[in-house]
Amino acid sequence: MKDARLRIQSLIAAFILLALTALSAKAQETGAEFLSDLHDFRVNNYLALDAFYNFSATGDTETLNRIVVGINNSNDAMNSVVASTSGVLSEQQVEELNQAFDQFKNLMRGNINEVRDRGYPDLRLMADLANQALNMNNLATELYSVAQEGSGIKADTRIESARSAAVVMAQMMARYAARTHSSVSQTFQGASSEVPLDEQAKTFDQLLSSLRAGSTNGELKAALDDVASKWQFIRGSYINYNENNVGFVIDRYSKGIIEGLTNAIDLLRASA
Numbered sequence: 001m002k003d004a005r006l007r008i009q010s011l012i013a014a015f016i017l018l019a020l021t022a023l024s025a026k027a028q029e030t031g032a033e034f035l036s037d038l039h040d041f042r043v044n045n046y047l048a049l050d051a052f053y054n055f056s057a058t059g060d061t062e063t064l065n066r067i068v069v070g071i072n073n074s075n076d077a078m079n080s081v082v083a084s085t086s087g088v089l090s091e092q093q094v095e096e097l098n099q100a101f102d103q104f105k106n107l108m109r110g111n112i113n114e115v116r117d118r119g120y121p122d123l124r125l126m127a128d129l130a131n132q133a134l135n136m137n138n139l140a141t142e143l144y145s146v147a148q149e150g151s152g153i154k155a156d157t158r159i160e161s162a163r164s165a166a167v168v169m170a171q172m173m174a175r176y177a178a179r180t181h182s183s184v185s186q187t188f189q190g191a192s193s194e195v196p197l198d199e200q201a202k203t204f205d206q207l208l209s210s211l212r213a214g215s216t217n218g219e220l221k222a223a224l225d226d227v228a229s230k231w232q233f234i235r236g237s238y239i240n241y242n243e244n245n246v247g248f249v250i251d252r253y254s255k256g257i258i259e260g261l262t263n264a265i266d267l268l269r270a271s272a
Helices: 002-060 062-085 089-117 123-151 157-180 197-212 219-241 247-271
Strands: none
Touching: 002 062, 002 089, 002 123, 002 157, 062 089, 062 157, 089 123, 123 157, 157 197, 157 219, 157 247, 197 219, 219 247
């Protein structure tokens, strides 16, 4: 009888341990998805901003659709952040970011209407949009760090380098578009407190070096080699801005780099 009781107690203890392990794994998985959503949110906002700077000069429907795609993707990521049950951020922190995003969307809408109604952008509204994008990204980056700590997930250096590189590239691309495509590029060059393009380019150099430092083969090596090749092609344009550079080539290669980094992140996460 005593042996039977001991066996039952052992089975119960084992079941509880398995349940706790499963809950911990589920929490880590949820936390990982939360971080992924926050990352997607940051990148897509700058893709939308880049598209707007192009739209401010052309006013064409195709470019407007790119703005809509960027905002919609950010919206999807934000909705996932709000709906998350990971608990890695407080409701107040999530709501603060959500409100910042609402302000960004309102400013984007106002700027689009200005271009459609008048045929050219309003410099003050455009500056407000750029500054809001920067402030929102800074908040999202701060919350990303908080969420990473709260998730209990050990940070993967290469994944974090790839994500940071993608955000920096998206910021640089939008900044370059502000200088190249805007009809007011001589007086408007992005947010008032943004890091200069050449400094961001050097930061990207460091992040890419960190990303390529580990062992790579197969698809991951191909993805990173492609990113490095594209970066070498446009790096000089970011280091030494020249208004004679072909803006759409810089834009296309920058987007290709972001896509390559996104692919690398997926491959690294799959092998983690």
